[in-house]
Amino acid sequence: MAGVYSCPLFVYLAMPLEGIYLFGLLAGALALLAASGVGSLLAGRWSERWAVGIGAGGAGLACGAGLAAAVGALLRRVDLTVARPWRMPYGEFRLGLDPLSAFFLIPLFLLSGLAALYAIGYFRSWKGRNPGRFWLFYNGLVASMALVVAARNGVLFLAAWEIMTMASFFLVIFDEADSRSAHAGWIYLVATHLGTALLIGLFVLLGRAAGSQDFGTYAAPAGMAGGLFLLGLAGFGTKAGLYPLHVWLPEAHPAAPSPVSAVMSGVMIKTGIYGIVRLLAILGTVPGWCAWLVLGIGAASGILGVLFALAQHDLKRLLAYHSVENIGIIALGIGLGMLGMTLGLPGLAALGFAGGLLHVLNHAIFKGLLFLGAGAVTHATGTRNIDLLGGALKRMPWTGATFLIGSVAICGLPPLNGFVSEFLIFVGAIEGIIGGDAAVLGGAVVLVSLALVGGLAAACFTKAFGIVFLGEPRSGMAAMASEVGLSMRLPMLALAGLCGVFGLLMARGVRWMEPVVGLLAGGMSPAEAAPGAVRALVPIALFGLLAALVLAVAALAGIRRRLLAGHAGRETVTWDCGYAAPTASMQYTATGFAQPLTQAARGILRPQIESKLPSGVYPAASAYRSETPDMASQLFFDPLFRRAAWRMGQLRWLQQGRVHWYVFYIVLVLVLLLGWALWA
Amino acid sequence: MQSGTGSLLIFLILTDLLLLGSSRLRNAIRIAAAQGVALGLLPWLAHGHLTGSALLLGAGSAALKGVVFPALLNRALREIHVRREIEPLIGYIPSLLIGTGVLAAAFAFGARLPLPWESPSPLLVPAGLFTLWTGLFLIMARGKAITQVLGYIVMENGIFALGMAVVEAMPLLVELGVLLDVFVAVFVMGILVFHINREFDHIDADQLDALKEGAP
Numbered sequence: 001m002a003g004v005y006s007c008p009l010f011v012y013l014a015m016p017l018e019g020i021y022l023f024g025l026l027a028g029a030l031a032l033l034a035a036s037g038v039g040s041l042l043a044g045r046w047s048e049r050w051a052v053g054i055g056a057g058g059a060g061l062a063c064g065a066g067l068a069a070a071v072g073a074l075l076r077r078v079d080l081t082v083a084r085p086w087r088m089p090y091g092e093f094r095l096g097l098d099p100l101s102a103f104f105l106i107p108l109f110l111l112s113g114l115a116a117l118y119a120i121g122y123f124r125s126w127k128g129r130n131p132g133r134f135w136l137f138y139n140g141l142v143a144s145m146a147l148v149v150a151a152r153n154g155v156l157f158l159a160a161w162e163i164m165t166m167a168s169f170f171l172v173i174f175d176e177a178d179s180r181s182a183h184a185g186w187i188y189l190v191a192t193h194l195g196t197a198l199l200i201g202l203f204v205l206l207g208r209a210a211g212s213q214d215f216g217t218y219a220a221p222a223g224m225a226g227g228l229f230l231l232g233l234a235g236f237g238t239k240a241g242l243y244p245l246h247v248w249l250p251e252a253h254p255a256a257p258s259p260v261s262a263v264m265s266g267v268m269i270k271t272g273i274y275g276i277v278r279l280l281a282i283l284g285t286v287p288g289w290c291a292w293l294v295l296g297i298g299a300a301s302g303i304l305g306v307l308f309a310l311a312q313h314d315l316k317r318l319l320a321y322h323s324v325e326n327i328g329i330i331a332l333g334i335g336l337g338m339l340g341m342t343l344g345l346p347g348l349a350a351l352g353f354a355g356g357l358l359h360v361l362n363h364a365i366f367k368g369l370l371f372l373g374a375g376a377v378t379h380a381t382g383t384r385n386i387d388l389l390g391g392a393l394k395r396m397p398w399t400g401a402t403f404l405i406g407s408v409a410i411c412g413l414p415p416l417n418g419f420v421s422e423f424l425i426f427v428g429a430i431e432g433i434i435g436g437d438a439a440v441l442g443g444a445v446v447l448v449s450l451a452l453v454g455g456l457a458a459a460c461f462t463k464a465f466g467i468v469f470l471g472e473p474r475s476g477m478a479a480m481a482s483e484v485g486l487s488m489r490l491p492m493l494a495l496a497g498l499c500g501v502f503g504l505l506m507a508r509g510v511r512w513m514e515p516v517v518g519l520l521a522g523g524m525s526p527a528e529a530a531p532g533a534v535r536a537l538v539p540i541a542l543f544g545l546l547a548a549l550v551l552a553v554a555a556l557a558g559i560r561r562r563l564l565a566g567h568a569g570r571e572t573v574t575w576d577c578g579y580a581a582p583t584a585s586m587q588y589t590a591t592g593f594a595q596p597l598t599q600a601a602r603g604i605l606r607p608q609i610e611s612k613l614p615s616g617v618y619p620a621a622s623a624y625r626s627e628t629p630d631m632a633s634q635l636f637f638d639p640l641f642r643r644a645a646w647r648m649g650q651l652r653w654l655q656q657g658r659v660h661w662y663v664f665y666i667v668l669v670l671v672l673l674l675g676w677a678l679w680a
Numbered sequence: 681m682q683s684g685t686g687s688l689l690i691f692l693i694l695t696d697l698l699l700l701g702s703s704r705l706r707n708a709i710r711i712a713a714a715q716g717v718a719l720g721l722l723p724w725l726a727h728g729h730l731t732g733s734a735l736l737l738g739a740g741s742a743a744l745k746g747v748v749f750p751a752l753l754n755r756a757l758r759e760i761h762v763r764r765e766i767e768p769l770i771g772y773i774p775s776l777l778i779g780t781g782v783l784a785a786a787f788a789f790g791a792r793l794p795l796p797w798e799s800p801s802p803l804l805v806p807a808g809l810f811t812l813w814t815g816l817f818l819i820m821a822r823g824k825a826i827t828q829v830l831g832y833i834v835m836e837n838g839i840f841a842l843g844m845a846v847v848e849a850m851p852l853l854v855e856l857g858v859l860l861d862v863f864v865a866v867f868v869m870g871i872l873v874f875h876i877n878r879e880f881d882h883i884d885a886d887q888l889d890a891l892k893e894g895a896p
Contacts, residue, residue: 659819659828660769660819660820660821661820663816663819663820664820667813667816667820671813674789675789678789678792678793679792
């Protein structure tokens, strides 16, 4: 029970509860979410105010209760399962709460609750539409995500998975005025259902070997663990957004309303990671090549994700590619852990798993914050195009400051939370290199790709923050921006605070991860694996914080004194550069800022550039436009689906449009099946 | 009772063939009604004793198929002024030829179909299958929506006859469910017939493909 002293108040309240009461609290939260979603829809017919009150109130209360239950369960190391019968073949309402589930429930309820508060302000301007429709799907999404994490029965899991998919689909296309939303929604729906198809195969195979769909009885048939893991990796990886199955992410995240983007990117894609980790726990041991595969995919997701993020002009699309990058970092950690397990290096395993899983929590917080910040900017200016923004820091100081904190956190800089998890993975990689043998290569892969990703991410967020928030507005819309309301500001402030708190707390609280990591790494904990490194986390984080504070204050004071020496102060535009009549278009554009890097990586990015460059002594009008379509969808998925559509078109003659023929097809198939059953 | 069951089943097969070859709709409705009434006797004849459920089942089925459905269909006929199927998709002579082939197949299938209980008559399963397939064939081969409704009813007759083979295993509830299904089918098709008539001035279901996606 170490570390209790640094918990928030509600955890104290939950502490004396036995595991079963915590479980009841969780079940109550699920029921409240479902009831408030439906209630909000019904109330919305009469009163928008009541619909928002019921929907958001229910979500907030339920998320608070669920968070208390999850934190309590993690600290008390609760591990219990409750089952109720369900009239579904092979189905059973078997719910479980163990450290792994509790750990994933924490970011889930935390971010969902805050995003619900944010959504109140976000949708305030949408007059005349039933807000109950949003809350039905939103609360349904939160409840189904929690159910996915708590399910201990294959059929129940798939049912919850499907509800989650459908709820998020309806949220993506919620902005029905935007036809691109509908297109993005379809891409998402197709991608995620292809993934679900693989998962159904996985669960059928697992259940067939065990004779039941109870997770506790699952066991991999001999020699099939690798194949099953591959099925799960592809199925869950589609939801998680692992390269090259990430294609729906850069479409769906920008299309969805911002609180939904935050929840989808922050926690929903993590259910894919949860699935992979749970599958690992079920399978026990997997062949060594699986670890290398996860490492390779992680490196590809991380590097390609951040490279494509650099080339984006749409703020939310940029963030979506960063989700791919961060999922890659998580996969690097998990791959390192798996490598440690297969090579018999529990220390490596503990550090890898701890870093990867901790990054799940941290990414939820800073990416949630960034999406909410991007949503606030979009809300205030009406555009997501980075090249039309600028100067937002002066007009939206709260949003700007919190966005800056999120940007620093996502780059993995101390003392914020992103640093802690990436540091653990770095230590794991070094541990691997010291460990010798095959682990050297794994460690080197992780070390190099993580360092590259970190550097590029810093460049990318310098661009995003610099172009959006600094300088002068590049368009009238950006100039008219004003700070968003309290209900949108509060969640951003809370998340920004949590970036700092978790940065410091988690350095100390890595040991809270012990039961979670122990589940995967054979009982080994990160503190045992690399005691020096874990102990060093606290001073590094603290020192980083102090250094950052001192440096910042000193630098600001110094600059201010020097600038103001002997002058009377006068406020003016940020960017003047010695011109007599500067205009906003003289500033760096996002495209221009990232151009050296995107130019260097043009072999991978393959940008489509239309340019009319200035020439001669007195250049005439010139133009430059670049667009970077996704490599995977352009080179692989688009041709694949075009070909599939063409092939299916060949079967058009079957579609006669006559009832008679359709009945004939049905009868034919049934009679053939009956004959086959009788004679075969 | 064995001979009674046998003759009833032969009656079933013959009426099926008659349905395949009849062009007059009023006639076809009458034949289907006769089939329904005859089938109402089947539980009693096949099992030799009259339980409460068998009585209820038989009487209910006979009343529905012998009185209610024909009345509904005849009313529909009166309202839309059609007497006969003029252009069947498959002609009457080919229909009868196909029917004999289907009958042979029904016997072949019936001989191999394993039953959990002993069948009251060796003819029961082939006759049931044949009636079922005849109904489906009518749905496929006739253009008028009203003949298709008839096809559904005949198909249900077949299911009812097959159900007799396992009536001890098949609870009353299932049978009632089957009746309900066909009732809904008639209801829906009735609406369909009414609508086709009103919107397009004809009840030819084979012209519904004007709505087909990408029709040439």
